[in-house]
Amino acid sequence: MKIVKAGQPYIIQSNPDGKHKYFGWPTVARLKNGVIAVGSSGNRLRHVCPFGKAELSFSYDEGRTFTRPTPVIDTPLDDRDCGLTPFGKDGLIVTSFNNTVAFQRSVLKMINKNDDYIKAYLDTVTPEDEAEYLASEYVISHDNGATFGRIKKSPVTSPHGPCETRDGRVIYVGRRYPTHDDRPDGDVIECAEMDENGDFRVIGTVPSIFVGEKKAMSCEPDTICLPDGTLICHIRVQSYSGIDLGLFTVYQTESTDGGVTWSTPRQLLGDKGGSPAHLMLHSSGVLISVYGYREAPYGIRAAVSRDNGKTWQTDLEILSEAASPDLGYPSSVELSDGSVLTVYYVRTEKDSPAIVMGQIWSLTE
Secondary structure (H helix, E strand, O other): EEEEEEEEEEEEEEOOOOOOOEEEEEEEEEEEOOOEEEEEEEEEEEOOOOOEEEEEEEEOOOOOOEEEEEEOOOOOOOOOOEEEEEEOOOEEEEEOOOOOHHHHHHHHHHOOOOHHHHHHHHOOHHHHHHHHHHOOOEEEEEEOOOOOOOOOOEEEEEEOEEEOOOOOOOEEEEEEEOOOOOOOHOOEEEEEEEEEOOOOOEEOOOOOEEEEEEEEEEEEEEEEEEOOOEEEEEEEEEOOOOOEEEEEEEEEEEEEOOOOOOOEEEOOOOOOOOOEEEEEEOOOEEEEEEEOOOOOEEEEEEEEEEEOOOOOEEEEEEOOOOOOOOOOOEEEEEEEOOOOEEEEEEEOOOOOOOOOEEEEEEEOO
């Protein structure tokens, strides 16, 4: 199969006239009322800074235009990622996560940035603020994103959030929080289920991934429920700090019992094939997984499966020749004419701030 693009990539979220110009880690979803929503961590200064917030934009014309971003999660910490999960009749879950002040200070030191603006803000965040807000966070709307309840905490985190199963359950496969704990013994992918009160409880664990005798880092999974109830999960797999396995790729695992047990993950892409992924089932029956490619030429790619994830055709190009490897986290939604809108973040120039863009495309033989 081949990808046929419809027009050029176009901007969905940006802030060209402000100081806080960086937008990253988006998710696109069709809400239960038919509106298309895009969420990202927006109005940031850079990849790691304390000003990130989960922001939503809405399209009422099948993805051609979007409203300006509006924050729905904005804690004193750096709120990163923005997952979207429509569920039930009119429900919407928006997910994010954040890091400690100490971690943010360590990043400034690592990149040798003496940024007084950021440091002055971090000085205002108290230990009490961290105790209250440090989490894998989420908020729930019961009116398609018009209003939201209080911030809640999840035991797991992933960039694009939970998924709704065919029987109406909400399943959240993610890395056990905190995600900044870069140690093999603290790295676990778990499956949680939402109860009637909107709280998540862990029900299963995905087997760890080893290359020889060395454990690989597993993080940022995305999960979809097929028509027969099978859950398919694509996991970002890479090396730990100080343990070079030469990996930045996607592994797949499946569950046939609602997320309690999972198959041994198997590698789908080449060792540097790209990650993280997002899964979408097209109305034609084709399963689509999109992912960022951070080797030159940098870009966004897709894998497609006609047999419910048993075999895949990989490395179909949605975007190529991007200016920087600081890109990715794509996700997709089917439009009313059967075409696909894939949303991702990217730098249009090497030193420009990242923004959220979209590309409409179709599959052809």
